[in-house]
Amino acid sequence: MSFPPPEDGIIRAQSGAQMSVDYIVDVGQPDGLGRAILDVRDQHTNRNGMLHGGIIAMLLDAACGFTASMRLGDGNALTPLVTVQLNVSFVSEAAVGRRVTATGHPSGGGRKIAHIYGELKDEEGRMLATATGVFRKITLRGEPT
Numbered sequence: 001m002s003f004p005p006p007e008d009g010i011i012r013a014q015s016g017a018q019m020s021v022d023y024i025v026d027v028g029q030p031d032g033l034g035r036a037i038l039d040v041r042d043q044h045t046n047r048n049g050m051l052h053g054g055i056i057a058m059l060l061d062a063a064c065g066f067t068a069s070m071r072l073g074d075g076n077a078l079t080p081l082v083t084v085q086l087n088v089s090f091v092s093e094a095a096v097g098r099r100v101t102a103t104g105h106p107s108g109g110g111r112k113i114a115h116i117y118g119e120l121k122d123e124e125g126r127m128l129a130t131a132t133g134v135f136r137k138i139t140l141r142g143e144p145t
Contacts, residue, residue, distance in 0.1 A: 011066075011077070018062070021055060027066050027077035034066025034077065036102040040094055051094040051128075059102040060118040060131040061086050067104030068114035068135035084113075084134040091127050099123045104133075112137045 009028010013019045023038040036059040038044065046052040064086070066077050073079025094100050100122050108115035118131040 009077075017058065021058060023059060023062070025062060025066055025077075027070060032067075032070055032075070034063045034068075034070065034104045036060075036062040036066075038100050040096050040098045040100060042096055045096060049095065051098075051100065053088075053090060056090065056120055056129045057086065057088045057131070059100065060088055060104075060120055060129060061133065063102035064104035064116040064118040064131060064133040065135055067106060067118075068109075068116050068133070071106050071109070071114050071116075072112065072135070072137040080138050080140050081114075081135045082138055084136050086131055086133040088129055088131045090129050092129075094122055094128050100128060107132075109134075 009026055011025040011027060023036050026035040026037060038059055040051050044051055044055050061083055065083060069079040069081055070077050072081060100120055102118055102120040104116045104118045106114060107117045114135045116133045116135060119127060120129040121127055
């Protein structure tokens with residue numbers, strides 16, 4: 001069963017992955033875009049001390065996925081879906097102490113499929129990574145179709 005996000009639009013600890021990495025999701029902005037926000041700490045780094053590429057991909061997947069949920073679910077940020085494809089391009093690094101924000105932007109699709117473009121930027125607006133994703137709306141077991 002889906003539950004609406006809190007009134008402030010901030011989603012915390014919705015999944016094990018989100019709790020483990022400790023990012024937040026913002027689906028409460030008037031533009032209707034999903035955002036995943038992370039304050040980079042030591043546990044988020046690769047062996048070079050920069051934000052790990054896997055976490056970058058996770059943030060972009062979350063932001064694009066929530067954007068797709070809102071698009072496919074008529075504004076419901078918790079509309080169930082799966083990621084069909086996600087392509088990430090790494091542009092620049094992010095060091096410990098930086099706040100990074102991934103934002104999803106709808107770019108096409110239909111009733112059950114959404115194409116979303118994502119950007120990960122630091123607090124100064126510097127582009128760190130981009131992504132293109134395809135997301136498919138699903139029905140969870142036990143929910144009406």
